Amino acid sequence: MNRCFLAAILTPLLLLLPAIRVYAQWVPTGTLAAVPVVQDCNETGGDVAVSRLDPPTIYICQAVVKLIRRKNPGAEHFYFVHEFGHVAQGTSDEAAADCWAAKELAKTPNGSRYLAAAIEHFRQRPNEYSPRYGSPNERAERIRSCAEEERPNYDAVDRPVLPKRGETPERRRAGCIKTAEPCKTPSASRLGQPLGASGPS
Ligand SMILES: [Zn+2]
DSSP states (O other), rough: HHHHHHHHHHHHHHHHHHHHHOOOOOOOOGGGGGGGGEEHHHHTTTTEEEEEEETEEEEEOOOHHHHHHHHHTHHHHHHHHHHHHHHHHHHOOOOHHHHHHHHHHHSTTTTHHHHHHHHHHHHHTTTTTBOOOOOOHHHHHHHHHHHHOOOOOTTTTTTOOOTTOOOOOHHHHHHHHHHHSOOOOOOSOOOSSSOOOOOOO
């Protein structure tokens, strides 16, 4: 086997690596694996996802998933895990579902990518206050602190790029140079329709 032949085999494999990394997501296990996930935008009523507890069912709207993914790739996955947080804990409490999802992702290989995307997603929508979720900045901080609670000793490679309170875009960009995570500049722009995972109704 000569070097050219090796390169011919290895190059496509190496090119595939980023795609594999993107798709290595959290998956429900145990009793959660039996919870049906239904694609139905009518059930979500404009939100990306909702969950019902009796019987436990999760509804996803792919049209909204695509909108989120376009702006903050990976953030849509946080909403998915969040809904399982409602089912796993049998609660409609949004903070509890957020914290559960953050901890689950903190335990998952590549989960830090999704956590960082979700935190960025909420920080880019500072004006969308909701009595059930609090402000998006509070939500971002909740996700960050719950993830750190689960894994206080992230090593340097696995540690997500977590925007800190008061961080400027300039400081953020400077920090991003040293990491492998995609770098985005926070902006005030929004998606064209309301988003947000809803709890059981
Ligand atoms: Zn919820």
